[in-house]
């Protein structure tokens with residue numbers, strides 16, 4: 509049975525960020541996720557979760573200068589110290605929020621370094637962070653992003669993420685399987701979900717190609733939820749941009 513988390517970065521944007529927790533609860537969500545919490549004190553975020561009885565399903569490590577196009581640095585050679593600082597900062601937030609999944613963004617390929625050295629950097633950084641996070645029972649997620657939305661991103665394909673997660677040799681490094689990106693880059697989603705199987709650590713959804721509610725576009729979500737049910741029991745993050753207002757767009761959930 510699918511259970512959904514509201515992505516507070518993309519849903520309820522009609523409201524100021526701190527008011528989105530209450531709105532998510534009122535709309536029937538038991539869990540939330542968001543991209544980056546670092547503009548807010550972790551104590552204030554924890555208070556929102558507690559006040560509204562919500563679970564924090566996931567958030568991301570600090571990605572570097574987002575406005576300048578940065579998308580993390582976990583795979584970028586030469587930025588290991590920065591990665592470690594960001595991993596330690598995210599861990600403090602995860603502990604405060606009781607959150608068991610943190611996404612480590614790989615980054616945009618640096619053309620001054622080989623692909624092999626990016627791969628080695630990614631694996632070494634993930635091993636270091638996974639060992640630190642394991643003491644707290646927290647998983648690290650790696651997420652392939654499609655190359656239309658994130659040109660040059662180091663990780664674009666689900667099978668590459670699976671291979672990298674296995675190469676870390678750490679049980680708490682998992683694949684964040686976002687069906688929107690996976691459909692654009694890989695397709696054949698029913699078979700792909702079965703292939704990634706127990707390495708799926710988190711799931712996100714949206715329509716393709718518009719990234720709106722999962723009730724339109726080229727994916728058959730009622731079927732995909734049944735497939736996911738066989739391989740994944742965690743929250744499914746609703747990481748889409750509502751076509752109109754968030755609440756009226758949630759009618760798809762009744763059929764999920």
Ligand SMILES: O=C(O)C(=O)[C@@H](O)CO
Nearest residue numbers: 543568611613651686747
């Ligand atoms: O863009 C997405 O998809 C995400 O899940 C963000 O966390 C950025 O990686």
Ligand SMILES: [Mg+2]
Nearest residue numbers: 651686712747
């Ligand atoms: Mg995603």
